[in-house]
Amino acid sequence: MSRTTRYRRTAAWGLVLMLAACGQVNVPRNTGLYLLIDTSGTYNRQVSKAEQIILVALSKLQPSDSFAVARIDTASFTEKNIIAKATFDDRPSTANQQKRAFASRVEKFIDESAPAPFTDITGGLLQAIEFLKEKNPGHKEILIFSDMKEDLAKGYVRNIPLDLKGFDVVALNVTKLRSDNFDPREYMSRLDSWKTKVEKGGGHFRVINDIDRLDGLL
Amino acid sequence: MSMTSLLAITPWPAVSAVILLALLVVALYLARRTAHQAIRAVTDALGRGLRLASHAVARGEERLAARNREVLLSAGREAKERIVEREFVRVGDSVRKDLANYPTLHRALSESIVRIEEDQEKAVEVPPEAPGWVQAVKVIANLDAKNGGTEILEDIHKSMIRAHSEAMDDYRKASGERHALLRKMMPDWRQIQETLGRVNKNVESVLERALAIDRHMQEYDDIVKGEDRAVSILSSSSLVYFFVSALVLSVAAAGAAINFTLIARPMAEMVGGTSFIGNFRTADIAALVIIMVEISMGLFLMESLRITRLFPVISALSDKMRRRMMFVTFVILLLMASIEAGLAYMREVLLQDELATSALLRGDGVAGTVNEHLWITTAAQMGMGFILPFALVFVAIPLETFIHSLRTVLGLIGIGIMRAVSLILRVFGNGMRHIGTLAERLYDLPLFVPLWIETRVAANQNQPPLPEEPRSPAWQEQEAQS
Numbered sequence: 001m002s003r004t005t006r007y008r009r010t011a012a013w014g015l016v017l018m019l020a021a022c023g024q025v026n027v028p029r030n031t032g033l034y035l036l037i038d039t040s041g042t043y044n045r046q047v048s049k050a051e052q053i054i055l056v057a058l059s060k061l062q063p064s065d066s067f068a069v070a071r072i073d074t075a076s077f078t079e080k081n082i083i084a085k086a087t088f089d090d091r092p093s094t095a096n097q098q099k100r101a102f103a104s105r106v107e108k109f110i111d112e113s114a115p116a117p118f119t120d121i122t123g124g125l126l127q128a129i130e131f132l133k134e135k136n137p138g139h140k141e142i143l144i145f146s147d148m149k150e151d152l153a154k155g156y157v158r159n160i161p162l163d164l165k166g167f168d169v170v171a172l173n174v175t176k177l178r179s180d181n182f183d184p185r186e187y188m189s190r191l192d193s194w195k196t197k198v199e200k201g202g203g204h205f206r207v208i209n210d211i212d213r214l215d216g217l218l
Numbered sequence: 219m220s221m222t223s224l225l226a227i228t229p230w231p232a233v234s235a236v237i238l239l240a241l242l243v244v245a246l247y248l249a250r251r252t253a254h255q256a257i258r259a260v261t262d263a264l265g266r267g268l269r270l271a272s273h274a275v276a277r278g279e280e281r282l283a284a285r286n287r288e289v290l291l292s293a294g295r296e297a298k299e300r301i302v303e304r305e306f307v308r309v310g311d312s313v314r315k316d317l318a319n320y321p322t323l324h325r326a327l328s329e330s331i332v333r334i335e336e337d338q339e340k341a342v343e344v345p346p347e348a349p350g351w352v353q354a355v356k357v358i359a360n361l362d363a364k365n366g367g368t369e370i371l372e373d374i375h376k377s378m379i380r381a382h383s384e385a386m387d388d389y390r391k392a393s394g395e396r397h398a399l400l401r402k403m404m405p406d407w408r409q410i411q412e413t414l415g416r417v418n419k420n421v422e423s424v425l426e427r428a429l430a431i432d433r434h435m436q437e438y439d440d441i442v443k444g445e446d447r448a449v450s451i452l453s454s455s456s457l458v459y460f461f462v463s464a465l466v467l468s469v470a471a472a473g474a475a476i477n478f479t480l481i482a483r484p485m486a487e488m489v490g491g492t493s494f495i496g497n498f499r500t501a502d503i504a505a506l507v508i509i510m511v512e513i514s515m516g517l518f519l520m521e522s523l524r525i526t527r528l529f530p531v532i533s534a535l536s537d538k539m540r541r542r543m544m545f546v547t548f549v550i551l552l553l554m555a556s557i558e559a560g561l562a563y564m565r566e567v568l569l570q571d572e573l574a575t576s577a578l579l580r581g582d583g584v585a586g587t588v589n590e591h592l593w594i595t596t597a598a599q600m601g602m603g604f605i606l607p608f609a610l611v612f613v614a615i616p617l618e619t620f621i622h623s624l625r626t627v628l629g630l631i632g633i634g635i636m637r638a639v640s641l642i643l644r645v646f647g648n649g650m651r652h653i654g655t656l657a658e659r660l661y662d663l664p665l666f667v668p669l670w671i672e673t674r675v676a677a678n679q680n681q682p683p684l685p686e687e688p689r690s691p692a693w694q695e696q697e698a699q700s
Contacts (some may be wrong), residue, residue, distance in 0.1 A: 030492060059579040064492035090490035092483075093568055096575040103579060 030064040031218060032137030033057055034128035036121070037083075038072045038146030044115035049173060049211055050145045054106050057143075060218045063088050063095040066135040069106055070124060072146060073116030074153050077123030083109045087135065119151040122158035129163060141168040141218065147175045148190055164203025169194075170217065171207045246661070247668040254658050261654030268647035272640045279636035286629030287449055291441055293622055294452040298438040300527075302431060309427045316420045323413055330406040337399040453626065460623035466616040474509050477558070477606045480599060481505045484564035509610070512554050516611030519547040526618040555607040562603030566596045 035057065037050045054069060061067055068085035070076070084105040088095035121144065132140045148171055152158055171194065180187035191207060198205035208216065224238060225231040246253070358370050440448040485508075486501040493500040521532040522544040535543065570592075662669060 029494060055579045055581065059576055062492060063486075063490070090492055091487050092491050093487060093571055095491075096571050099575055100578060 028138035032066040032132040036124040040119040074118040076120040118153040162201035164201035167203040265650030272643035275640040341396040456626040463616040463620035484561040512607040520614035558603035562599040
């Protein structure tokens with residue numbers, strides 16, 4: 001092998017390594033989090049617990065992460081349902097300011113939350129998917145603070161396949177309904193149906209009911 | 219063919235086994251000579267190969283040792299040259315300083331001596347003697363009393379008393395003046411004594427330096443001659459320098475780590491906290507780069523000051539250029555240190571901000587509590603941020619020693635490894651010969667019956683049994699060598 005060929009080969013390897021390094025730079029490492037809060041009927045009384053989850057999430061999120069909180073009501077597939085959203089700045093100090101502002105907005109919402117007559121969870125999920133796909137974070141997580149009982153108003157079509165590829169869906173504080181107490185199979189089948197729906201869409205589904213232990217979150 | 223079918227050659231398996239064994243023994247006996255040759259050929263080849271490899275490694279070790287010796291002597295020579303050069307510079311400075319003072323010294327001495335001489339001359343002057351009345355008194359005493367000799371004598375007596383009194387006064391005055399002059403000489407004498415003492419001290423210092431230079435020159439001469447004693451001293455010194463410099467470098471590395479901790483967090487404010495280069499945060503890399511630049515500036519500063527000599531180009535620069543470089547590197551270091559102090563302050567601010575946010579998110583009221591002694595840690599961090607870059611400048615000295623001694627230490631380790639490998643190969647090479655003999659004996663073990671018969675037949679025929687296979691000449695050569 002001549003010296004020129006050797007140099008060319010070394011240069012080619014260098015270029016490949018540089019490109020590989022650049023490629024790694026472009027891989028997103030941030031997190032996108034979307035929290036859906038069920039405000040329908042009796043579950044609205046649980047909303048104050050959601051604040052705790054939001055604060056935990058805020059403390060865990062890092063600069064460049066995206067976070068949105070939206071409510072689930074009769075028609076959830078709309079931007080109007082988003083209570084607060086932010087993509088935290090790259091600089092830690094600015095990100096802290098944003099977190100404080102976010103927390104105060106959420107607090108205001110908790111104080112003013114009114115119960116909704118219907119529960120459109122799928123609409124909220126679709127909105128969450130759209131939001132997170134737009135932000136394109138490295139890790140996408142949707143938290144659903146709800147009893148997972150969907151109750152659609154007349155005329156709303158939600159029988160739509162969900163594209164949840166690369167998403168983690170976490171159902172939080174899934175309370176048991178009165179009817180669940182009569183027949184627990186109802187509760188299990190409800191959770192199973194959501195699990196199937198999410199996994200069919202390519203996502204990963206899990207349930208966290210003990211909100212005092214949110215270590216597994218994010 | 220399976221063992222069962224082999225044992226079925228006769229209706230009785232035991233008989234079949236005996237027949238098979240006998241056939242095997244006969245076959246082995248017939249192939250004995252060839253088998254021994256094959257065993258010897260294999261073990262000879264392996265042994266020869268191993269010994270050859272051992273010789274090659276030993277030669278490599280010798281070459282490495284020679285090279286290491288050269289490196290060691292060269293490094294020692296260079297170090298001695300530097301020491302001698304420095305001693306000469308010191309002697310030169312001392313002589314230049316003394317010679318510069320010499321005219322003043324000489325003038326002071328001359329003036330003191332002139333003054334002493336003058337005073338000496340003045341002190342030598344004696345008062346005039348009393349008039350010579352004795353002859354006149356004798357003549358008058360011989361005169362007759364009638365001629366008024368008595369009166370004259372009385373007058374003379376009176377005049378003499380008066381003259382004596384005057385002479386005494388003059389003498390006392392002159393003596394006083396002489397004593398005063400002698401007293402005036404005292405400071406001059408002291409000054410001369412002090413000046414000569416200073417000269418003596420300087421001369422003694424130069425003599426001491428000359429003795430040190432003599433000693434260094436003797437050692438230098440030993441190194442140039444390549445004497446074993448010099449090599450041994452240099453080798454042990456090199457090991458000591460290696461461990462000491464490694465220790466100091468590890469301390470410096472700890473300092474650099476603290477420095478890194480101080481500036482990594484605030485760097486995230488400058489370059490962003492979430493961008494990555496490869497698997498590393500850009501902020502961390504930026505902080506590391508700042509520290510590396512500081513260390514580099516420290517190296518250049520030390521090179522410009524000619525304390526270290528890692529870069530011959532810098533040492534070869536003109537004094538003017540070196541002074542400029544010194545100034546530039548120092549200014550850059552100062553700026554870096556100031557930036558670091560600022561970043562350290564920023565770190566504390568960010569930390570407080572983060573704590574306040576965390577407290578707010580946790581919902582406790584700690585956010586409002588401000589530690590009144592917080593300024594101490596802030597000031598300490600700023601101080602460390604400012605001082606550490608300057609402290610890291612001195613890393614250049616152990617680094618230079620480490621690099622120089624590392625070469626020798628690596629050489630010594632290499633020599634040790636090669637020596638061990640050579641020994642192991644040699645042992646295995648020799649072992650192969652014995653393994654060959656052992657294999658032959660093991661081959662002969664099942665053939666004890668035909669061999670016994672052969673010996674008996676040979677004895678009956680008065681013929682010696684078959685001689686042992688002679689060893690190959692190569693083995694004999696190697697044995698002679700070993």
